[in-house]
Amino acid sequence: xxxxxxxxxxxxxxxxxxxxxxxxxxxxxxxxxxxxxxxxxxxxxxxxxxxxxxxxxxxxxxxxxxxxxxxxxxxxxxxxxxxxxxxxxxxxxxxxxxxxxxxxxxxxxxxxxxxxxxxxxxxxxxxxxxxxxxxxxxxxxxxxxxxxxxxxxxxxxxxxxxxxxxxxxxxxxxxxxxxxxxxxxxxxxxxxxxxxxxxxxxxxxxxxxxxxxxxxxxxxxxxxxxxxxxxxxxxxxxxxxxxxxxxxxxxxxxxxxxxxxxxxxxxxxxxxxxxxxxxxxxxxxxxxxxxxxxxxxxxxxxxxxxxxxxxxxxxxxxxxxxxxxxxxxxxxxxxxxxxxxxxxxxxxxxxxxxxxxxxxxxxxxxxxxxxxxxxxxxxxxxxxxxxxxxxxxxxxxxxxxxxxxxxxxxxxxxxxxxxxxxxxxxxxxxxxxxxxxxxxxxxxxxxxxxxxxxxxxxxxxxxxxxxxxxxxxxxxxxx
Amino acid sequence: xxxxxxxxxxxxxxxxxxxxxxxxxxxxxxxxxxxxxxxxxxxxxxxxxxxxxxxxxxxxxxxxxxxxxxxxxxxxxxxxxxxxxxxxxxxxxxxxxxxxxxxxxxxxxxxxxxxxxxxxxxxxxxxxxxxxxxxxxxxxxxxxxxxxxxxxxxxxxxxxxxxxxxxxxxxxxxxxxxxxxxxxxxxxxxxxxxxxxxxxxxxxxxxxxxxxxxxxxxxxxxxxxxxxxxxxxxxxxxxxxxxxxxxxxxxxxxxxxxxxxxxxxxxxxxxxxx
Numbered sequence: 001x002x003x004x005x006x007x008x009x010x011x012x013x014x015x016x017x018x019x020x021x022x023x024x025x026x027x028x029x030x031x032x033x034x035x036x037x038x039x040x041x042x043x044x045x046x047x048x049x050x051x052x053x054x055x056x057x058x059x060x061x062x063x064x065x066x067x068x069x070x071x072x073x074x075x076x077x078x079x080x081x082x083x084x085x086x087x088x089x090x091x092x093x094x095x096x097x098x099x100x101x102x103x104x105x106x107x108x109x110x111x112x113x114x115x116x117x118x119x120x121x122x123x124x125x126x127x128x129x130x131x132x133x134x135x136x137x138x139x140x141x142x143x144x145x146x147x148x149x150x151x152x153x154x155x156x157x158x159x160x161x162x163x164x165x166x167x168x169x170x171x172x173x174x175x176x177x178x179x180x181x182x183x184x185x186x187x188x189x190x191x192x193x194x195x196x197x198x199x200x201x202x203x204x205x206x207x208x209x210x211x212x213x214x215x216x217x218x219x220x221x222x223x224x225x226x227x228x229x230x231x232x233x234x235x236x237x238x239x240x241x242x243x244x245x246x247x248x249x250x251x252x253x254x255x256x257x258x259x260x261x262x263x264x265x266x267x268x269x270x271x272x273x274x275x276x277x278x279x280x281x282x283x284x285x286x287x288x289x290x291x292x293x294x295x296x297x298x299x300x301x302x303x304x305x306x307x308x309x310x311x312x313x314x315x316x317x318x319x320x321x322x323x324x325x326x327x328x329x330x331x332x333x334x335x336x337x338x339x340x341x342x343x344x345x346x347x348x349x350x351x352x353x354x355x356x357x358x359x360x361x362x363x364x365x366x367x368x369x370x371x372x373x374x375x376x377x378x379x380x381x382x383x384x385x386x387x388x389x390x391x392x393x394x395x396x397x398x399x400x401x402x403x404x405x406x407x408x409x410x411x412x413x414x415x416x417x418x419x420x421x422x423x424x425x426x427x428x429x430x431x432x433x434x435x436x437x438x439x440x441x442x443x444x445x446x447x448x449x450x451x452x453x454x455x456x457x458x459x460x461x462x463x464x465x466x467x468x469x470x471x472x473x474x475x476x477x478x479x
Numbered sequence: 480x481x482x483x484x485x486x487x488x489x490x491x492x493x494x495x496x497x498x499x500x501x502x503x504x505x506x507x508x509x510x511x512x513x514x515x516x517x518x519x520x521x522x523x524x525x526x527x528x529x530x531x532x533x534x535x536x537x538x539x540x541x542x543x544x545x546x547x548x549x550x551x552x553x554x555x556x557x558x559x560x561x562x563x564x565x566x567x568x569x570x571x572x573x574x575x576x577x578x579x580x581x582x583x584x585x586x587x588x589x590x591x592x593x594x595x596x597x598x599x600x601x602x603x604x605x606x607x608x609x610x611x612x613x614x615x616x617x618x619x620x621x622x623x624x625x626x627x628x629x630x631x632x633x634x635x636x637x638x639x640x641x642x643x644x645x646x647x648x649x650x651x652x653x654x655x656x657x658x659x660x661x662x663x664x665x666x667x668x669x670x671x672x673x674x675x676x677x678x679x680x681x682x683x684x685x686x687x688x689x690x691x692x693x694x695x696x697x698x699x700x701x702x703x704x705x706x707x708x709x710x711x712x713x714x715x716x717x718x719x720x721x722x723x724x725x726x727x728x729x730x731x732x733x734x735x736x737x738x739x740x741x742x743x744x745x746x747x748x749x750x751x752x753x
Contacts, residue, residue: 171504172504174502177641178641189631189636192631193645195648288719288722288724289721290646311722322634
């Protein structure tokens with residue numbers, strides 16, 4: 001691979017395949033104080049994206065910015081040069097001194113960069129392994145890049161591939177399974193007991209912040225009726241008003257327990273406010289309907305004796321945390337399976353990427369053949385001139401068809417080449433055998449509108465000049 | 480032929496067990512495909528027997544059990560395809576395998592007597608078999624309900640928690656299966672009684688028809704299971720006996736059904752040994 005890269009840098013293949021580079025910081029490399037300052041949302045990702053593609057040698061860019069990471073994804077001509085440009089871009093754009101940023105930056109190039117994005121999309125690189133939000137954030141990053149028109153063929157394919165990889169890993173492994181926060185653990189338990197939460201009713205005892213958050217969370221999960229009660233009715237009424245719930249006076253507590261499916265207790269009381277003797281009479285009119293008690297008060301609000309009642313499921317905060325710990329360790333056990341899938345997806349993407357490296361050669365080959373066809377037709381013009389128009393166009397069709405047929409097999413073979421070295425070898429051979437255009441610039445002009453301006457600026461900067469300079473900068477990057 | 484069917488069912492059962500433990504897509508597809516093949520082969524077998532006999536192969540315990548296996552497999556496959564829920568297969572298909580062993584071990588069958596030619600006999604047997612298939616489903620669902628209930632209650636969320644649907648769904652499935660089974664059981668018993676009454680007036684008296692009374696173990700056991708399921712339905716309606724209580728009742732009821740289907744039919748009854 002290293003040989004192939006240096007060959008490419010030395011310009012053996014004129015249509016130098018684009019490199020993929022990631023530069024960024026994440027929760028693994030940078031403290032939150034620094035991550036906060038690299039906030040693209042505040043300064044406008046669009047401006048940053050345009051700024052990056054205007055850098056010499058850069059044709060594509062995307063920015064993944066979440067609270068745990070800020071990463072630049074670029075398609076570039078030279079990894080080492082680009083690395084330095086992006087680092088100085090970051091410190092200029094965010095006004096962070098280079099020496100305080102540099103030690104926290106990491107970079108991945110080509111296959112490693114692909115692996116990195118796929119791991120991020122699966123949640124393998126997340127603080128909480130397998131968390132689902134990150135896939136949405138990756139989609140947002142791609143959306144912003146398409147909006148700013150900085151995503152080209154490479155990033156288009158890469159990001160779409162990463163969505164599919166993220167989805168596949170999530171469905172085929174247990175990496176995203178099981179709730180990993182207390183509130184989700186409570187909701188998933190409620191779902192396991194009641195199925196759909198629509199039409200279920202919740203009684204909340206307490207009017208503090210925890211009570212509010214839990215009530216809101218359950219509401220967002222489809223619970224229809226939320227009733228709040230508290231020893232001080234005014235507190236309950238105030239909370240009920242803000243979240244759209246009803247209240248009942250403390251004296252009606254017993255009857256309300258009888259009607260509720262889920263009971264949330266979150267009072268500030270120092271001793272349990274409910275025990276078996278409160279719950280038991282409320283269970284009789286329920287006719288065996290299960291009651292799920294979520295006790296998130298610290299210290300506990302419900303005496304454990306209530307949990308011994310038939311049809312009562314009592315979970316306190318410790319129980320829920322134990323569930324979360326258990327789920328986390330189950331996810332951790334799935335990591336190796338997920339990594340295998342990621343590796344397979346990376347392989348698939350790299351095969352596509354390599355096949356793309358031959359595209360300029362294929363295009364040149366086709367044009368060469370077509371040129372020959374046309375010039376032969378032109379040469380025979382004096383003989384063909386006398387033919388009726390429909391026969392003339394038939395000749396046109398037949399010759400084109402012959403060229404297509406001749407090129408079919410070589411094109412397929414080229415695209416199926418498994419490794420980069422062979423791609424270069426084949427391209428080179430074809431260039432020589434068929435005297436193809438040594439430099440595909442003529443054909444690439446339409447595909448890459450930035451090519452001209454890039455070249456101009458590349459001449460101004462000394463960075464992109466020689467392969468030696470590039471490999472030296474590579475060393476610096478690694479240290 | 481029944482042995483080949485048994486083998487296919489056994490392979491499907493193994494696949495379901497593997498899928499239940501591993502939960503990957505490949506073993507899931509394999510399970511459903513194998514069961515589908517088993518059902519197709521079974522359908523073909525029953526079709527051939529029907530052509531050969533000129534009527535459905537319902538007489539005799541072996542044929543009846545084989546028919547029962549086929550009905551249960553078809554209903555389960557239908558349930559799986561409509562709900563996308565494969566977890567139950569790990570419980571149902573092994574039951575199919577166990578039952579399919581009966582026709583393999585006890586092959587039939589003599590010619591049947593002309594008194595069985597009445598259309599009422601066909602209705603009698605097929606509706607009872609359908610009832611039993613429903614009860615089997617209710618029992619399996621009930622057992623899984625109890626397993627899941629105990630896991631949640633003990634705050635030990637493990638094997639079943641991540642594999643089974645919610646308690647609510649299991650309870651509703653159980654209730655529906657019991658209701659459907661009860662309806663078919665009622666029809667089956669009633670039609671059987673009418674048919675037995677008619678058969679008594681037949682020109683050639685048959686000792687087995689004469690033995691059809693309350694005292695016959697087969698009939699007694701059927702009535703007993705009918706009362707268990709009637710009670711289960713009544714208790715759910717009027718006293719809210721859902722969940723675990725209904726699960727225990729449907730397990731007891733199905734135990735009675737199995738008892739009736741196998742040992743009673745082979746050793747005890749004097750009225751139903753056709």
